[in-house]
Amino acid sequence: xxxxxxxxxxxVESFVDAxxxxxxxxxxxVSLRHANTVLLVMKAQNVAELWIDTGAVSLLxxxxxxxxxxxxxxxxxxxxxTGMTFPCVEFADDDKVFCLFRLDxxxxxxxxxxxxxxxxxxxxxxxxxSLYRVMRYRHLYDAMQDSSTxxxxxxxxxxxxxxxxxxxxxxxxxxxxxxxDIADVEERILRDFDASRxxxxxxxxxxxxxxxxxISLLDEAICAFLARRPVAVIKILLTEIEGILxxxxxxxxxGRGAPIKELLTFAEASGEQNAGAPDTLLFTRAFGRYLRQHxxxxxxxxxxxGRASSRHAVGHGAASAESYTMVRALQAILVVDQLAFFT
Numbered sequence: 001x002x003x004x005x006x007x008x009x010x011x012v013e014s015f016v017d018a019x020x021x022x023x024x025x026x027x028x029x030v031s032l033r034h035a036n037t038v039l040l041v042m043k044a045q046n047v048a049e050l051w052i053d054t055g056a057v058s059l060l061x062x063x064x065x066x067x068x069x070x071x072x073x074x075x076x077x078x079x080x081x082t083g084m085t086f087p088c089v090e091f092a093d094d095d096k097v098f099c100l101f102r103l104d105x106x107x108x109x110x111x112x113x114x115x116x117x118x119x120x121x122x123x124x125x126x127x128x129x130s131l132y133r134v135m136r137y138r139h140l141y142d143a144m145q146d147s148s149t150x151x152x153x154x155x156x157x158x159x160x161x162x163x164x165x166x167x168x169x170x171x172x173x174x175x176x177x178x179x180x181d182i183a184d185v186e187e188r189i190l191r192d193f194d195a196s197r198x199x200x201x202x203x204x205x206x207x208x209x210x211x212x213x214x215i216s217l218l219d220e221a222i223c224a225f226l227a228r229r230p231v232a233v234i235k236i237l238l239t240e241i242e243g244i245l246x247x248x249x250x251x252x253x254x255g256r257g258a259p260i261k262e263l264l265t266f267a268e269a270s271g272e273q274n275a276g277a278p279d280t281l282l283f284t285r286a287f288g289r290y291l292r293q294h295x296x297x298x299x300x301x302x303x304x305x306g307r308a309s310s311r312h313a314v315g316h317g318a319a320s321a322e323s324y325t326m327v328r329a330l331q332a333i334l335v336v337d338q339l340a341f342f343t
Contacts, residue, residue, distance in 0.1 A: 002135055003107040012100060012109055022048065032100070039086060042096040055086045057101075060129060062341075064162060065200055079162040079341060080281045081136070084128035095119045099128060106135045130279065137281060140165060143173045144286055152176040157309050157327065159290045161334040162341050163201065165281055168192065186327045193330060198222050201333065204340050210247035211340060214240055221333070230308075230329035237332040238311040241295065241339070248343035264291050271342035282341055295335055 023030035039051040060083030108131035205211040224232035245263040268288035306313025308323040
């Protein structure tokens with residue numbers, strides 16, 4: 001649980017009292033009031049280890065790019081946080097483990113009292129990683145749970161794409177929450193996507209077999225974006241997205257393809273499997289809704305004209321000319337890039 005939950009304070013007060021009492025019985029004085037990370041490992045025979053800001057902490061992360069050993073990892077390099085571990089602490093199978101830690105102005109608290117006699121190291125690491133992730137990116141989770149904010153974001157074609165979550169997306173959220181025009185923010189984001197940043201995306205794509213087979217077409221879209229030709233970008237990418245999904249689907253289903261509805265369900269399930277949980281920073285279920293409501297938005301070719309963000313409207317040649325913008329082109333690139341994390 002996190003300190004955002006009312007029951008947290010009752011649990012933690014009891015935990016702190018228990019630790020203080022155990023320490024006093026051992027002839028020690030312990031205060032946890034100003035600690036950042038507390039790890040209590042209760043072992044057999046009434047022995048316990050108490051680590052107060054002394055246990056090294058490692059985060060298990062999914063990065064956006066290949067990173068060489070012994071080089072710095074920046075927050076902008078991180079696509080997801082999957083675990084938190086204490087690499088210098090040795091855990092036994094019958095240990096009972098408690099962890100209380102601070103992140104900015106929030107706290108996380110996790111415990112495994114090990115009722116089955118088998119301490120779940122991986123499960124505990126995942127739980128701590130989930131707490132860390134939710135606390136660090138609380139603004140993202142709040143935005144995704146607020147239906148009006150999420151609707152404004154999707155209506156404007158935006159999503160917490162992995163490439164944006166640690167950088168530009170926070171400003172988009174703030175503008176949508178208070179109802180401000182996001183045009184200025186969009187222009188700043190466009191300027192950030194220069195040739196070098198697009199090359200990072202390309203490296204991510206070419207590492208996937210179902211992307212690599214289409215890299216010549218994807219390269220055309222990148223060149224068109226740098227040349228500020230949004231029509232070409234959108235026409236290429238919105239038609240290739242379905243092909244990318246189909247290639248990934250065939251690789252998993254003995255060469256058999258599928259209609260788009262099944263492909264979108266596959267993309268969501270594949271993303272959740274790769275992420276390891278439904279509530280990670282990939283927001284797999286929300287991205288499934290985004291694909292259905294935006295990229296593959298239903299379109300009636302006999303009705304009014306559609307938008308260039310819709311694959312169906314573009315495919316039918318029914319998207320209005322003014323909707324082929326650089327912002328829409330960038331969003332198409334980011335949808336393709338998000339699928340590189342999903343499939």
